[in-house]
Amino acid sequence: MSTLSLPQSSYIRDNSRTFTDWLKSWLLTVDHKRIAILYLLSINFFFLLGGLAATLVRVELITPQGDLMSSDVYNRAFTLHGVIMVFFFLIPSIPAVLGNFLVPLMLGARDLAFPRLNLLSWYLYMIGGLFALIAAVFGGVDTGWTFYTPFSSTYSNSNVVMTITGAFIMGFSSILTGLNFIVTIHKMRAPGLTWFRLPLFIWANYATSIIQILATPVLGIALLLVVVERLWGVGIYDPALGGDPLLFQHLFWFYSHPAVYIMILPAMGVISELISTFSRKRIFGYEFIAFSSIAIAILGFLVWGHHMFVSSQSVYAGLVFSFITMLVAIPSAIKVFNWTATLYKGSISYRTPMLYALGFIGLFVIGGLTGIFLGVTAVDLHVTDTYFVVAHFHYVMVGGTIMAYLGGIHFWWPKMTGRMYNETWGSIAALIIFVGFNMTFFPQFILGYLGMPRRYHVYPPEFQILHVMSTAGASILAIGFIVPLIYLGISLRKGAIAGDNPWGATGLEWKTSSPPPTFNFDKTPIVTEEAYAYPPEAAERDAAAWRPGSPL
Amino acid sequence: MATITHEEAHAHTHGPELQHQFETPEQQKEAATLGMWAFLVTEIMLFGGIFMAYIAYRWAFPEAWEESAALLNTPLATVNTVVLLVSSLTVALAVNAAEEGRKRRLITMLVLTIVLGVTFLVIKGYEYSEKFAHCAGAKDPISWITGSDLHESHECLVPGRGFMFPDEHGSTSGGHGAAKTATQSGHQLFFLLYFSATGLHAIHMIIGLGVMTTILVMALRDRFSPTYFTPVEIGGLYWHLIDIIWVFLFPLFYLV
Amino acid sequence: MAEQHAHAHAHHHGEKHTHISRGTYYRVFAALMVLMVLTVAAWWVEKNLLEIPGWLAVTIAMSIAIAKTVLIVLYFMHVKISSRMTQVYAAGAFVWLIILFVITMGDYVARGWPPQAGPLP
Ligand code: HEM
Ligand SMILES: [Cu+2]
Numbered sequence: 001m002s003t004l005s006l007p008q009s010s011y012i013r014d015n016s017r018t019f020t021d022w023l024k025s026w027l028l029t030v031d032h033k034r035i036a037i038l039y040l041l042s043i044n045f046f047f048l049l050g051g052l053a054a055t056l057v058r059v060e061l062i063t064p065q066g067d068l069m070s071s072d073v074y075n076r077a078f079t080l081h082g083v084i085m086v087f088f089f090l091i092p093s094i095p096a097v098l099g100n101f102l103v104p105l106m107l108g109a110r111d112l113a114f115p116r117l118n119l120l121s122w123y124l125y126m127i128g129g130l131f132a133l134i135a136a137v138f139g140g141v142d143t144g145w146t147f148y149t150p151f152s153s154t155y156s157n158s159n160v161v162m163t164i165t166g167a168f169i170m171g172f173s174s175i176l177t178g179l180n181f182i183v184t185i186h187k188m189r190a191p192g193l194t195w196f197r198l199p200l201f202i203w204a205n206y207a208t209s210i211i212q213i214l215a216t217p218v219l220g221i222a223l224l225l226v227v228v229e230r231l232w233g234v235g236i237y238d239p240a241l242g243g244d245p246l247l248f249q250h251l252f253w254f255y256s257h258p259a260v261y262i263m264i265l266p267a268m269g270v271i272s273e274l275i276s277t278f279s280r281k282r283i284f285g286y287e288f289i290a291f292s293s294i295a296i297a298i299l300g301f302l303v304w305g306h307h308m309f310v311s312s313q314s315v316y317a318g319l320v321f322s323f324i325t326m327l328v329a330i331p332s333a334i335k336v337f338n339w340t341a342t343l344y345k346g347s348i349s350y351r352t353p354m355l356y357a358l359g360f361i362g363l364f365v366i367g368g369l370t371g372i373f374l375g376v377t378a379v380d381l382h383v384t385d386t387y388f389v390v391a392h393f394h395y396v397m398v399g400g401t402i403m404a405y406l407g408g409i410h411f412w413w414p415k416m417t418g419r420m421y422n423e424t425w426g427s428i429a430a431l432i433i434f435v436g437f438n439m440t441f442f443p444q445f446i447l448g449y450l451g452m453p454r455r456y457h458v459y460p461p462e463f464q465i466l467h468v469m470s471t472a473g474a475s476i477l478a479i480g481f482i483v484p485l486i487y488l489g490i491s492l493r494k495g496a497i498a499g500d501n502p503w504g505a506t507g508l509e510w511k512t513s514s515p516p517p518t519f520n521f522d523k524t525p526i527v528t529e530e531a532y533a534y535p536p537e538a539a540e541r542d543a544a545a546w547r548p549g550s551p552l
Numbered sequence: 553m554a555t556i557t558h559e560e561a562h563a564h565t566h567g568p569e570l571q572h573q574f575e576t577p578e579q580q581k582e583a584a585t586l587g588m589w590a591f592l593v594t595e596i597m598l599f600g601g602i603f604m605a606y607i608a609y610r611w612a613f614p615e616a617w618e619e620s621a622a623l624l625n626t627p628l629a630t631v632n633t634v635v636l637l638v639s640s641l642t643v644a645l646a647v648n649a650a651e652e653g654r655k656r657r658l659i660t661m662l663v664l665t666i667v668l669g670v671t672f673l674v675i676k677g678y679e680y681s682e683k684f685a686h687c688a689g690a691k692d693p694i695s696w697i698t699g700s701d702l703h704e705s706h707e708c709l710v711p712g713r714g715f716m717f718p719d720e721h722g723s724t725s726g727g728h729g730a731a732k733t734a735t736q737s738g739h740q741l742f743f744l745l746y747f748s749a750t751g752l753h754a755i756h757m758i759i760g761l762g763v764m765t766t767i768l769v770m771a772l773r774d775r776f777s778p779t780y781f782t783p784v785e786i787g788g789l790y791w792h793l794i795d796i797i798w799v800f801l802f803p804l805f806y807l808v
Numbered sequence: 809m810a811e812q813h814a815h816a817h818a819h820h821h822g823e824k825h826t827h828i829s830r831g832t833y834y835r836v837f838a839a840l841m842v843l844m845v846l847t848v849a850a851w852w853v854e855k856n857l858l859e860i861p862g863w864l865a866v867t868i869a870m871s872i873a874i875a876k877t878v879l880i881v882l883y884f885m886h887v888k889i890s891s892r893m894t895q896v897y898a899a900g901a902f903v904w905l906i907i908l909f910v911i912t913m914g915d916y917v918a919r920g921w922p923p924q925a926g927p928l929p
Contacts (some may be wrong), residue, residue, distance in 0.1 A: 104573075111573035113583045179590045186893055187583040188573070214904050217594045221601030225748065234711040234744050235737065236605065242737030247608055250912045251601050301907055305915065314918035317911075519572070582891060589894050593901040600905045607909055608916055614862065630848055637844060641837040644884045648830055785886075792885045799876045803869035807851040 006418045006497060010515040030115035031518055036101035037416070038122050040409075043097060046088040046129060051478065053081035058471040064464050066457040074457035075142035076158065082145030087167050088129050090401055091259060094266035095177055095212075096125070098408045099205045101416060103181055105509035105516060106199050108190025108525040113183040117176050124173035131166030135159035144455065146256070149237035149248040153229040161230055164223045171216045174262075178212030181205050190508065192527035196290070199507055199531045200283065203290040204269025207297040211258045211265075215301070219255035222248055249311055253304035261300045263397060264364075265293055267404030268335055271357050274407055275339045277505040278354035279346025280538040285338040286531070292331035299328045309380050318377050325375035332368050336361060347539035351503075352426030356407030359434045363399025367392060370445065385455075388448025394441045406433070406484065413488065414502045418514045419495030425487040433480035439473025506533055569780045581782050588786040592793050595756075599797055602749045606804060609741045616738025620717070621808040623709060624746070625679050629806045632675050633798065639668035640795045643764075643788045650781035655771065658784070662768040665791070669761045676754055680747075683709045711744040746805050753801060756794050763787045828883060836883045840876055847872040 011033045016022040026034060056077040060068045069077065100118065104111050112118050135141060141163045143152040152160050185206050189198070225236050226248070235241025237248045276283040283289065305313055305321030339361055348354065370392040373379045383389065414420055443466040448454075452463050459467070501510040512521050574580040610617050646661035681693040687708035690696035708716040717739040767787045770776065776784060850868050854860045860868075882888040887898050 109573060113573065114587060115571075115573060175591075175594050179587055179594075182590050183583050183587040186586060187579055213590050213594050214597055214900075217598035218601045218908065221598050225601070225605070228748060232712050235740065236744055236748075240737075242609075242613065242741050244608065244612075247605060247912075250915070251604065254908055254912075301904070302911065305911070312919070314915050314920075316918040317915035320914070524575075585890065586894055586897070589897045593897055593904075596901040596905065597908075600908055603905070604908055604912055607913060611913065611916060618862075626848075626851070630844075633844055634841070637837070637840050640840075640880060640884055641833060644833045644836075645830065648828075648833065651827060789885055792880055796877050796880055799880070800873050803847055803851075803873050807847065807869050808866070 007513040007515070007517070009517055010418065010513065011518045012417075012515050028119070030111070030119050032100050032104050032112050032115065032118060033416075033516065033518075035118050035122055036097055039092065039096040039100060039125070042122075042126060042129070043089060043093055046084050047481075049133075050081055050084035050089055051481065053077050053084065054474070055478070057081060058474045060457050061459075061467045062464075062471050064459050064461045064467075069457070071457055072142060075144075075455070076140035078455060079141045079144050080136050083132060083141070083163060083167065085397075086145050086259075087170050088125075088132065090263045090397055091174055092125060092170075092177070093263075093401065093405050094270060094408065095181070095205055095208055095262075096121075096173075098201075098270065098405070098412065099177070099181060099266060102201065102412065102509055103184055103205060104188070105415075105512065105520055106202055106507060107184065107188055108193060108508045108521060108527065109184065109188040110519045110521070112180045113188055114180050118180055121173040121176035121180070124169050124176070128166045128168070128170030128173060131169060132163055133166075135162035135166065138162070146252060147223065147226060147248075148252075149226060149229075149245040150239065153226050153237045153245075153248075154240075161227050164227055168220055168223050171220050174212050175216050178209035178216075181209040182213070185209075190525050190527055193508075196287065197527055197530050198290075199269075200272035200286070200289050200293075201266075201269035204265045204272070204293050207293040208262050208265045210294075210297050211262050211300065215255040215258040215262075218251055219259075222251035222255070246308070246312060249308050249313075250304070253307045254301070257304040257307065258297075258300045260393075260396070261296055263401045265296060267360070267401045268293065270404040270408040270411075271339060271360050272335075273505075273507070274353050274357035274411055275342050276532045276534070277411070277503055278349050278351060278357070279343055280349075280504075280534050280542050281342055281346040282530075282532045282534055283338065284341035284344075285334075288334050289338050292334045295331040296328065299324065299331070303328055303375075306375050306380070309377050310384050322375055322377050326372065329368060329372055329375075332364075336365060336368075345539065347542040349542075350427070352421075352423060352430050353407045353411035355427060355430040355434075356403045356410065359430065360400060360403040360407065363395050363403065363437070367395030367399055370395065383448050385453055386448035387444040387452045387454055390454050391441045391444035391448060394444070398441070399437060403433075406430075409488075410484075411503070412509070413491070414498030415509055415514045415516070417492060417495070418498055419491050420498050420502060421484075421491040421495060422487045425483060429480055429483040429487075432476060432483065436473050436476030436478075436480050440470050440477050441473070443467075443469045443473070506531060569775075577779060581785075584782045584786050585789075588789045592789060595793055599749070599752065602745065602752065603800070603804075606745050606749070609738070609745065610808075613738025613741065617742055617808055620709075620739050620742035620746075621805060623707075623718075624806050625682065626806045628675055628679055629802055632672050633802050635668050635672045635675070636795050636798050639665050639672070640792055642668065643791045647781070647784050647788045650771075650776050650784040651778060653776075653778040655774070655776075658771050658776070659768065662764060662771060666761060666764050666768065669757055669764065673754060673757055673761075676750065676757075683743075687714055709743050711740050711747065715740050715743070749801055749805070753794065753797055756797070760791050760794050763790060828886065828889065832883060836879050839879055843872050843876050843879075 011031055014022070014025050016025050026038065029035060029038075056069070057074070060066065060074055060077070066074065100112070136159075138159055141156070141158045141160055143156050143158070143160060147160070147164065152164075185198075185202060228234065229236050229238065235243045237243045237245050239245060272283055272289055303321055303325045305317050306325045309318050309322075339357075350358075370388070374383065374389060374392055410421065410426060447463055447466045447470075450463065452459055452466075498514050500512065500514055502514075503510070508521075508525055508527070509516075511525060570577055570580060574583065642661045642664040646658055646665065649655075649657035649661055678693065681696070685691070685693045685696035687710050688696050706716065707718045708714045764787060767783050770783060847869055850865070850872075854865050881898060885898075887895055890898075
């Protein structure tokens with residue numbers, strides 16, 4: 001199966017002579033795979049920064065007194081964490097890295113429809129990030145990642161304008177990615193690749209892209225109006241001038257609730273790929289998974305008010321929002337059931353990506369179910385703005401998106417680099433992350449339930465034990481994130497040569513060499529079968545062929 | 553699995569404008585059109601946020617809206633509407649000319665479009681400067697620049713600290729950071745939305761003019777043919793969208 | 809080579825690359841001008857001649873604006889002869905605007921904002 005050396009020519013190798021040539025060949029590239037690598041590096045850098053801010057927050061919370069930093073600095077720390085993690089890590093993560101790399105490969109295309117827009121989107125991302133960083137260096141922001149008015153527009157005297165500009169610019173980067181995917185998926189599929197032969201990762205990214213182009217501009221204008229209000233002292237959200245601060249919340253959540261699906265839908269797409277591959281089985285209920293992505297994208301636009309239950313929104317609106325929130329849970333549940341059904345009687349191999357996938361299912365179920373609690377107004381009244389909410393969204397965002405992101409990176413690592421990572425260390429890291437994650441965030445459910453409010457750095461002493469537990473878990477989690485950095489880095493030089501298809505997976509991306517050539521395929525592939533066409537007996541054959549230490 | 557080789561797929565002849573990622577010119581063209589429409593969707597949603605604010609505040613302050621709209625310059629805006637609608641026609645004709653490969657016509661139409669666009673902006677600029685002139689205590693922009701005829705103003709419709717809405721009784725209300733009742737600040741909101749919406753629209757006009765100029769240069773350099781005129785087409789789409797936004801801004805602000 | 813691109817055309821049935829004639833553009837433009845005159849006339853009448861209730865005036869103005877938009881989108885922007893997908897996206901934008909407006913205004917109306925109704929002056 002595996003050849004002994006990397007292919008002669010690939011998108012990574014080039015024949016630039018000097019360092020500047022080489023640098024240019026990367027910074028001015030229009031190759032979607034290279035742009036994916038640029039994104040990979042920059043997004044992970046921001047993840048590291050967000051992680052540092054989180055460390056500050058967690059360390060402060062070890063003691064009930066606010067002894068490490070003032071409440072003002074604390075506000076800036078958690079805002080930095082939130083802004084970076086949401087806008088500069090979670091939203092771009094899977095689409096911009098894995099999506100960019102894989103969408104054309106999975107479609108059998110030579111590139112995305114608009115390669116130059118793709119490069120532009122990376123530059124916009126970097127410029128947006130630069131703004132956010134400059135704002136942070138010059139003192140940061142204290143509004144929380146939600147920028148609620150009138151605090152952000154009238155009262156806060158931190159670098160609101162700078163940060164908002166960063167988020168605004170990054171929004172355009174996100175729009176361009178979405179736009180590119182939509183057109184590519186519509187117009188560039190290989191011959192024979194009909195909609196119902198597409199990998200579910202493509203369906204998920206398509207649904208995500210729709211959200212990106214429909215929702216992001218609304219956030220853009222909402223933030224722009226905050227900037228206008230701050231710069232010119234006019235009052236569009238200022239109640240003293242007749243404005244309505246709640247209008248901001250409406251516009252903000254019109255984006256930001258769908259934005260949570262920008263984070264989770266691509267993750268679900270990754271999980272569908274992983275579950276099917278490592279169970280050696282056709283995915284159960286392909287059409288249901290595909291359509292549930294679209295259903296989530298659409299229904300996700302109708303529920304934003306569940307973030308505003310206690311912010312003087314009308315109770316009747318709250319009622320309706322609460323009801324529709326229950327409906328969104330249905331397509332999410334459909335997916336979970338289908339993944340579970342796929343596992344049933346599959347030949348499951350517990351390789352690293354699969355460990356992440358299984359972790360995802362468990363954690364997402366907890367996160368999703370607590371979301372339902374929060375969607376019930378009567379319950380939300382008590383736990384809103386407590387650590388219960390914090391735990392909920394970390395279960396879906398870290399337990400969901402980051403697990404899938406890491407699982408995906410491991411799964412497609414051989415395709416991206418041509419080399420295998422160390423499987424033992426991979427499994428160890430996955431387990432460390434799973435344990436560390438639960439230890440960090442499960443206590444937060446209890447804390448919130450007991451009444452610990454979010455965004456406070458001083459708390460009653462009886463909460464200390466749970467907070468210490470959470471910080472301890474966070475340290476374990478941090479180790480879990482650092483270990484892959486090391487062994488993945490080592491694998492670049494020392495890793496075994498992967499060959500075209502180390503996992504024996506279906507899908508066009510595995511039909512080309514690893515790493516792929518610049519134009520992906522020497523010959524335009526023609527697709528004649530459905531996705532995940534594992535033969536019915538594949539699972540049994542696998543089981544029979546298994547020997548201790550055998551790769552699958 | 554059957555395959556088609558790269559060379560085979562590219563065996564047929566095509567112009568240099570076919571980019572490497574596409575198989576055929578039609579595919580490239582359809583991709584461009586769909587992409588432009590996806591982008592227009594985002595533009596519509598961008599303005600949607602301002603329209604949302606407009607609807608909410610108009611619903612909240614109906615009288616303020618009526619009184620404020622009366623102070624905008626409807627005749628000028630009507631002229632501007634005509635200007636934009638004509639420019640939409642010239643753009644449509646430009647696309648048509650490109651489709652039929654008539655270069656002269658295409659260039660004429662593009663130039664006309666640019667001239668009309670600039671006219672629109674000049675008129676808009678005059679309208680704005682009228683408002684600013686009033687704040688500075690001048691009767692109109694001319695006397696503001698020449699510095700003649702300055703007096704203590706009784707009207708300033710530019711939102712901000714100096715905002716002052718003229719009362720029916722000749723006195724003034726609002727402004728100077730004094731506590732205002734909600735009704736009075738409704739006027740401020742109207743003008744704030746007026747400036748934000750038309751300002752954002754004007755920015756789009758400027759971008760549109762840039763696009764049209766680029767296309768004009770491309771046309772002059774013979775870049776287009778009846779088989780390849782995608783830039784004209786999608787540039788035209790953008791221009792029409794700007795026009796549509798104005799079609800709504802005009803009645804909402806000037807005719808309420 | 810045409811067969812291999814069948815996929816790209818899967819959504820719109822047959823090649824309907826009928827193009828729009830110049831005559832149509834002129835007619836559409838004439839219709840736009842008429843509509844423009846109508847909307848200004850309606851405003852003038854309402855201002856100078858007779859009292860029209862506010863909601864009716866807004867309905868008239870908005871209907872005319874929507875009519876203009878439909879004309880521009882269908883003819884000037886070629887949506888009438890575009891692929892099905894383009895049509896869906898064009899329509900989708902407006903549907904999503906309506907979602908934003910209707911749900912948000914639903915809250916405002918049910919809440920009874922503005923603050924005059926509340927304890928504040
Ligand atoms: C299964 C469906 C889900 C339901 C029913 C749900 C429900 C809710 C509700 C009702 C709240 C508001 C709680 C409050 O502020 O009092 C909330 C908050 C939140 N949810 Fe979810 N959620 C779901 C899935 C997700 C997913 C998949 C993500 C992200 C990947 C997510 C991210 C968040 C975030 C970030 C917040 C907090 C926002 C903030 O106030 O800063 N949720 N969720
Ligand atoms: Cu939500």
